[in-house]
Amino acid sequence: MKSTRHFAGVDLGGTKILAAVFDDRGKLLSREKKATKPELGVTVVLQRVEECIHEALAAAALPHTAIAALGIGVPGLVDTTGQVVRVAPNLRWQNVPLARLLRSHLHIPVTVVNDVQAGTLGVGEYGTGRGLKSFVCMFIGTGLGGGIVIDGQLYRGSTGMAGEVGHMTVIADDGPKCGCGNRGCLEAVASRSAIVRRIVREIEDGRKSVVKQLCDGDLTRIRSRILATAYRQGDDLVREVIHDVCHYTGIGAAILINALNPQAVILGGGVIEALGDRMLPRITKSAWAHVIAPSAERIRIQDTGLGDDAGILGAALAARQRCP
Numbered sequence: 001m002k003s004t005r006h007f008a009g010v011d012l013g014g015t016k017i018l019a020a021v022f023d024d025r026g027k028l029l030s031r032e033k034k035a036t037k038p039e040l041g042v043t044v045v046l047q048r049v050e051e052c053i054h055e056a057l058a059a060a061a062l063p064h065t066a067i068a069a070l071g072i073g074v075p076g077l078v079d080t081t082g083q084v085v086r087v088a089p090n091l092r093w094q095n096v097p098l099a100r101l102l103r104s105h106l107h108i109p110v111t112v113v114n115d116v117q118a119g120t121l122g123v124g125e126y127g128t129g130r131g132l133k134s135f136v137c138m139f140i141g142t143g144l145g146g147g148i149v150i151d152g153q154l155y156r157g158s159t160g161m162a163g164e165v166g167h168m169t170v171i172a173d174d175g176p177k178c179g180c181g182n183r184g185c186l187e188a189v190a191s192r193s194a195i196v197r198r199i200v201r202e203i204e205d206g207r208k209s210v211v212k213q214l215c216d217g218d219l220t221r222i223r224s225r226i227l228a229t230a231y232r233q234g235d236d237l238v239r240e241v242i243h244d245v246c247h248y249t250g251i252g253a254a255i256l257i258n259a260l261n262p263q264a265v266i267l268g269g270g271v272i273e274a275l276g277d278r279m280l281p282r283i284t285k286s287a288w289a290h291v292i293a294p295s296a297e298r299i300r301i302q303d304t305g306l307g308d309d310a311g312i313l314g315a316a317l318a319a320r321q322r323c324p
């Protein structure tokens with residue numbers, strides 16, 4: 001029997017590490033998850049990444065030698081050779097030679113990609129972007145990032161920074177402060193961090209919300225899943241915040257539609273995975289209110305069709321592309 005090559009894909013987020021093993025055709029064989037714990041430093045995070053990969057291999061009943069290459073998506077700026085993480089604020093990393101460090105332990109080729117660009121690759125190859133020549137992805141997670149595909153190619157821009165959709169200004173005056181230093185960015189109102197910040201502030205100001213019970217009184221434990229439960233239970237505060245998120249995300253989608261005329265705007269990330277069925281109709285309604293009229297009939301606004309797997313699929317794909 002002809003031996004098949006396998007690829008590993010890792011999605012290294014500020015909160016969790018996802019590692020998976022795929023066969024040559026992108027079929028998922030196993031996936032494992034671990035908390036990242038970035039506060040413990042680079043060495044510990046790398047150990048956790050390696051443990052997660054070993055566990056995924058064990059779950060797929062594959063030896064180490066079955067993996068032809070590894071791709072890893074990180075939430076930050078990656079150098080153009082796919083070797084070094086220049087800066088990743090959610091991991092507290094600066095100039096980490098990630099590919100070399102992992103390669104020295106795992107002894108396989110390693111490709112480092114930006115997590116959102118990896119997610120966009122995954123959506124284009126295996127998700128709802130499949131077969132589309134032009135689409136835009138918006139991923140709502142800890143931060144809010146995006147990827148732009150034009151004529152079947154990921155558009156990287158003049159310095160590789162294209163797709164920073166989270167920093168479109170959606171509140172022109174006196175909006176909340178963003179991590180980038182500006183005010184009123186989409187990420188500052190619609191990312192999960194922004195959602196949690198607002199909910200915590202309101203609860204601390206005395207507003208009633210079921211969120212407090214759902215996280216056993218520890219507001220640092222709010223995750224997308226808790227937001228989704230509170231929303232489905234009809235919690236007033238969470239509904240108000242999520243509806244604002246949909247409003248501003250819709251405005252962001254409309255800006256992208258008017259500027260780029262894509263075939264689809266595809267939404268992903270933890271928040272959408274947890275609450276997409278409720279959010280997508282509202283985001284669409286808000287977008288159509290701001291889109292030039294004829295566009296609305298043809299452009300789809302939809303989820304990735306991949307759940308949480310877009311990032312690991314895209315990372316594995318990036319590794320395969322560099323491994324002929």
Ligand SMILES: [Zn+2]
Pocket residue numbers: 166167178179180181182185187188
């Ligand atoms: Zn910003």
